Amino acid sequence: MELSAPQPTMSRESHLMEITAAYLSGANQPFEVTMLHLDPPKASEVLVRIAATGICASDAHTRSGRIPSPLPCVLGHEGAGVVEAVGENVTHVAVGDHVALSWMPNCGQCRHCVSGRPVLCTAAAPYLLAGTLLDGTTRLHHDSEDVFHYSFLSTFANYTVVPGASAIKIDPGVSLSVAALVGCAIMTGYGAAVNRAQVRPGSSVLVYGAGGVGLSAVMGARLSGAGKIIVIDPVESKRIEALDFGATHIFAPGDDIVDRVKELTDGFGVDYAIDAVGVPAVVGQAFDATVAGGTLVCVGVPAPEARPSFPGPNLVRDEKIVTGSLYGSSRPSTDIPKILDLYRAGLLPLDKMISATYPLNDINKAFDDMAAGRLTRGVLVLDEALAS
Ligand SMILES: [Zn+2]
Ligand SMILES: [Zn+2]
CATH class of the missing domain: 3.40.50.720 (NAD(P)-binding Rossmann-like Domain)
Known part of the structure; x- marks a missing residue:
């Protein structure tokens, strides 16, 4: 598995991209790091090259079935990376931007969004645990079978397609490992x-x-x-x-x-x-x-x-x-950059939370370590240079 040179590969028969992902075939199964196919971003979606992703108790609870979300899927909802491509109508980020990912891609127009409580967004919430993007379909495939997303993000992969509103532009000087953790915990x-x-x-x-x-x-x-x-x-x-x-x-x-x-x-x-x-x-x-x-x-x-x-x-x-x-009763698009500013100013010791890093291939060990209480936060590193 060549994770150090994560260039997208287009398959000959279509525009599907070959990606490396931790595939979860069913409840309580081990993760299988394997090749999946990823569709290009549709309108209002963004293709992101993942640099780092935290592992969270919610991922473990979904794997065990305590949190119901459709399987097979690619888990991971705490990630950061670099924009590789944008779909139509995406103007707030561009190719090359560093982004932290929000699992609440709020619409900005519903009753809760306009009243300043975007984490209650009625456009996004119904799909949060539906295993799809906002149009009710998936971009992930394993051979001929559709694979579900998780919390819109599916960050346990070297590439992912997310709703545009999930991609929050951040300062390129900040560690993408730290930025990943700001996306959830x-x-x-x-x-x-x-x-x-x-x-x-x-x-x-x-x-x-x-x-x-x-x-x-x-x-x-x-x-x-x-x-x-x-x-x-x-x-x-x-x-x-x-x-x-x-x-x-x-x-x-x-x-x-x-x-x-x-x-x-x-x-x-x-x-x-x-x-x-x-x-x-x-x-x-x-x-x-x-x-x-x-x-x-x-x-x-x-x-x-x-x-x-x-x-x-x-x-x-x-x-x-x-x-x-x-989600911290937050406004993710402004709160995530604000928290990273506080980190860079030395006011929040966010990097201290990272107790171990792993390559994607060691994801099963990372989950064992989390279950054993050995981690404050474990981080899967997909791209060493960007994650540091
Ligand atoms: Zn989480
Ligand atoms: Zn909304």
């Missing part, structure tokens, strides 16, 4: 703290989960001036790592967390709790650990049958705010 966690919770200087913040999303919430809380940042995670090495990102206190999960949090906050509870786990018992505990009038932001996506619960009287009498946050 960082945007999600940072945005939960900065956009949704709107953490205030001197406030207290409780974060459940010290993976990529949780640590990004910690970075966002720290940049916002939080005075206390308490992080809960079962893995000791992850708790210790959280201190590097701005955590002031770390605890293993347990029944005593609410008491410990209250001890640290003059008996009141935290101003903001951010749950990056998505388990009902954790959501309930986070609610109890939040001060009256405080805000609980739920980021981790629970299983479909999950029903988090709260003591009803406290919800009313304590005036607590419980809110979800999708």
Whole structure:
């Protein structure tokens, strides 16, 4: 497999491009790194040469079936690369531009887009887990069989075709490995703290989960001036790592967390709790650990049958705010470049999140390492020079 010279090859019989991709044939199957065919971009679409892509728990949950998305497919939804070709009507990026990829290609015209909440876009959301692009069809093929996309992006490949609105132009001086991570984990966690919770200087913040999303919430809380940042995670090495990102206190999960949090906050509870786990018992505990009038932001996506619960009287009498946050409640086209500017200014240590890099051929090992809790973020590198 020649990944170091990723020149597109046009097959003789059509305009299909031969690409190298991690093909997932069915639930719980290993990834097979193989040649697939990719159609050229249609109108309002962009062909991107992927330089680097993060691996995310959502990819693993889709592979296992917890997140339903059609198979066979090419997973990967946290990538960055270089524009190779653009379809008709694409004017916001050009060939050669460096781009980070957003998995919410909002339309800019629906009710939610015009009211400033593009992650709720009604044009894109129905297709997010449909396995297609925005016209309901796929550009990926394995022999004569259609292969589904994943979250519009399918970044576990050296080339991909994405909706134009997913391609966010970024400064070419920034590492495409870091830019890749901003496309999912960082945007999600940072945005939960900065956009949704709107953490205030001197406030207290409780974060459940010290993976990529949780640590990004910690970075966002720290940049916002939080005075206390308490992080809960079962893995000791992850708790210790959280201190590097701005955590002031770390605890293993347990029944005593609410008491410990209250001890640290003059008996009141935290101003903001951010749950990056998505388990009902954790959501309930986070609610109890939040001060009256405080805000609980739920980021981790629970299983479909999950029903988090709260003591009803406290919800009313304590005036607590419980809110979800999708994709950092962001405006991806402006927030992604803004976060990268903060990184380049030395205000967000985003590169510290990358704990290991792998060639695409080692994708199965990368997923094993993620499952074993060995990674803050693992990154698959498709193009060494561009990714650094
Ligand atoms: Zn993700
Ligand atoms: Zn929209």
